[in-house]
Amino acid sequence: MICSIFWSTVFTININRLISFNIMHFTDLKTVPVGDIVAENYHAADIFREYGIDFCCGGHKTLESVTSQNGISSDDVAQKLLQVLESPASISENYSSWSPGFLIDYIENTHHQFVREKIPQILAYAAKVAKVHGERHPENLEIYRLFTQLSKELLDHLEDEEENVFPLINSYINGEGSTDKETYLAALKKLVDDHEEAGAIMAQINDLSNGFTPPADACTTYRILYQNLEGFEQNLHKHVHLENNILFKKAEAVLA
Secondary structure (H helix, E strand, O other), X not given: OHHHHXXXXXXXXXXXXXXXXXXXXXXXXXXXXXXXXXXXOOOHHHHHXXXXXXXXXXXXXXXXXXXXXXXXXXXXXXXXXXXXXOOOOOHHHOHHHOOHHHHXXXXXXXXXXXXXXXXXXXXXXXXXXXXXXXXXXOHHHHHHHHHHHHHHHHHHHHHHHHHHHHHHHHHHHOOOOOXXXXXXXXXXXXXXXXXXXXXXXXXXXXXXXXXXXXXOOOOHHHHHHHHHHHHHHHHHHHHHHHHHHHHHHHHHHOOO
C-alpha cells in the first residue's frame, strides 16, 4: 500500500511538472537553464549531445545563451526539445522526484562503481595504444597523460564525496546538520569546481581523438580504447548532471 501511494505521488509530480513545460512556447523555453530541462526529462540530453551543448557543468546557462555562444539556432533546438518533453520520462529516470538520500545511493552504486571499474581498463588500453601508435599518432601520448591525470583526480573526488560531502548532505536533509552553512556550501562548491575541471580534461580528450573517431589504420585495441573513452564521457556527463543540477540543488534548498 505504501509503495502504491509513493509511486502514485511520483507519477502525479512528473505529470504536473511535464504540463508546466508543455504549455511553454519555444520562446519561453529559451529562458530555462539547460540543466533544468534535462532534469525534467533526461531524454533531452540526447538533443544537447547532438548539438554539442554542455548540460552538466554548464547546466546553469539558459538555452538562449548557450545556443548563442555556440552559433546554433535556438529555435531549432527548442522545437526538438519540446517534442521530447511531450513524452514523460519513465519513473525510473525521473531523477528530480527522488529523495536526496536515494539519489546519493544511486550515484554511488551506479556512477562511482562505473568509474572505479572503467579507469584501470581504459588506462591499460591507453598505455598500449600510446606505446604502439604514439609515434605515428602522437595525440595518443597526450590522451594517455590526460586520462591518467583525470583518473587520479576523479578517484580522489569520489572518496571526498563518499566520506565527507554526501554524509554531510544527508545530515542536513535529516535535520541533524551541525556544520555551519558557509562550510556546507563551500563543500558543495568544491565538488562543482572539481566537476568543471574533470569536464574540461574530458573535452580535451574528445578533441584530441577527433570525437573518439579512430583513424583508418587503427587496430582493435585502438578502437576499443576510443569506444570506452566515449562511453566514459557520456557516463561522466550524466554523473555530473545528477549532482550539479539535481542533488546539490536539493542540498542547498534545505537551507532556505
